[in-house]
Amino acid sequence: MDESITLHVDGRKRSLTVDTRTTLLDALRERLGVTAPKKGCDHGQCGSCTVLLDGRRATTCLTLAVAHDGAEVVTADGLAEGDSLHPVQRAFLDHDGLQCGYCTPGQVCSAVGMLAEAAAGWPSHVTRDGAGRVELTDEEIRERMSGNLCRCGAYPNIVAAIREVAR
């Protein structure tokens, strides 16, 4: 079964018809040619496909495109304006928070989403004091970024990059 939907992707309005079984990730990658979000597992287990979906980080392999008619999607590509990088992206380069780069767009989107969550006072598993302001200690950053796997093992540099932006 097909459905027509409209997505706003990195500031561009994109209308398309999708098989209702198509994930948001496949709609972006295979239908719209938006390949900044990566497919690492297709099961919500690795975080490579993370984008900002209506402002929040989301794994796009785990949701169907048809459920997001009208949604706003920001990918790592859209976080940068041309060659002018988002501060999180700049920090990833400064700290070499990547090797093969495959997990990286997802890490970057996840970090941007996570910083907003922390600023809004959302607690995490390691937050000692459940209410109020979250201090982004390294432990908090590691916990909040653990949905994004990196087989190259760039974690210490990713944490350093996020720490720099958070402070």
Next chain:
Amino acid sequence: MTTELVTVDLLHFHAIGVPLERADGTIKVTGRAPYAFEHPVTEPVYLHPVQATVARGRVTGADTAAARALPGVIAVLTHENAPRMVSGDDPELWVLQSTEIAFRGQFVGAVLAETLEVARHAADLVRMEYENLPHDAELDPRRDDLYAPDVLNAGYPTDTAEGDVDAAPAAVTIDRTYRTPMEHNNPMEPHAVIALWAEPGELLLYDSSQGVHRVRGALATAFGLDPGRVRVVSPYVGGGFGSKGSAHAHHALAVLAAQAVPGRPVKFALTRQQMFSQVGYRTPTVQHVRLSATADGRLTAISHEVVEQTARLKEFAEQTAVCSRMMYTAPNRRTSHRLARLDVPVPAWMRAPGEAPGMFAAEVAMDELAVACGLDPIELRARNEPGTDPVTGRPWSGGRHLVECLREGARRFGWDPRDPTPGVRRDGEWLVGTGVAASTYPRHLLPGNRATVRYTPDGRYSVLIGAVDIGTGTWTTLAQIAADALEVPVGAVALEIGDSDLPQASVAGGSSGMSSWGSAVVAAARAFRARYGEGPPVGAEASAEAPAEPGGDFAADSFGAQFAEVRVNADTGEVRVPRMLGVFSAGKIINPRTARSQFIGGMIMGLSAALHEESVLDPRFGHVVNHDFADYHIAACADVVDIDAAWLEEVDPHANPMGSRGIGEIGIVGAPAAIANAVHHATGIRVRDLPITPDRLLTHGLL
């Protein structure tokens, strides 16, 4: 035998040694770098495979009617209608050419469809019938059909023996069995390919590959094609760690499919689950290590005997015990490898094949010996330092700096003073300990590398070689080498890699890339300067091959020291690693920034192997049960706390013009042993089987 060392004509280091930012950094943090599946193509066809549901047997029938009837399905391929291949020299690539099934999950069919969703749905509708034959998928070291392979991976001899291990004098003996599990490479980018076939015989592949020429050669042979008409393109590769070093069955299946729909690009990305049966894995090992020593810790005998598995379809013989041939001095020595040939997927390279599992057993055994002798483990290793390579009698290229690594690491880590008593440091519910292990990895130089330098109208130097960057930093570091070889700034170099239409290059494997490709780039740059001097005309071009081994007769190995602090939860058995440090001796470091990332990346993969990774193969069915990231846990951000790497400032004057030896693999070697040794120091429990999961501690007396 000559032991003369020749000092090679080293580069003057200007760009080399500078911590340049990754050249491909911006396009990676923005997600703009195109990986294999992302190359824009028109009217793609999607492939979804059909996999065998028996571990051994024969296909007796294929009912594809329901699949073919589904709208959007273009074709269904099985052994009955697939195009014919020419060569089955590599049985792994001999796909849909016979009815034989050699392991569960083997490809027995493929659906080609207009969309991913339809292809996947249709693959489910294909009904295969099998004659099910009894299979054997259990590695048991007591089997009576173990065999000695002719030769091991990388060409090492299967067995060695010197002196008489059994008659060696021994005040202290360690005699233990260690086990390492099946592990899967799991690069973050699943193996993926886009294959385009044009009649009468031209093939284009966008591939996720560690070696474009290697894959081209394998497919040209298998399909009887002129290699000059096969092109493999891999500009960006999302990791590999060995699994993308060779052509695998999915390549062949994609080419068969492309031949079935000439002119249309076939897109095929393995799912994470499929990767557990299709693209290789680290073989499980059972390692019997025996160390004999004098009371003051001088080794009199080393024995390292390995049983591991291979596949009935194709042999892979991992060189697990070779590290024990050269690490320490001992007059009596014996190493051996025996294989069980099983009905399982084909094992292959995974980061530091041989050294990674072998040095786990060998370096835990050394720690056991240190405890038995009452010696500090660093001192024990220092006492057993060989002056020359025990295998060849030759000196080490660039020297052997293991003890310096150990001592420098001890200083930085704060090793001393250390109370060696196990199980006595407690911080609340946590038991705390520290451990050390040595690491080593050989310097490999692969033949068959050629590069071209061309002067372009914009006043830059194009440097062309079919190398690849799998996250190792090649885009950056090879340009640094080229810049110094041409004596120009890095910005004047325009590097082109990742395409088999570029000059021939060897695989990104065995930590050989920089040595092998870099040598070719330097040779081409020098040929260019020799012909054109400093003022070349536009279009000036020179090519050259990398010379064979330049530095004379030497042993070429890198060394390192790994330190770990662990905290073991006394109630749950959970192991945490708050701190790790590696100090390495690997010759000249081309780019300290990308090198540090590679070292710590290797160490983190070692931490992951130490604590998390195990592919559980159910021998009843022959498949890996935990075939995804939910059940095959790899270290996540929260598992990795304070990890750092350092190295000795050195130049290996015999290795190559860069003075480097390669760094991709040594970081993983020894890391699991350091953690296991720290766990012993923390708890008094000696875990000899990886991974060190809580159950192993709880059932060995933690509670």
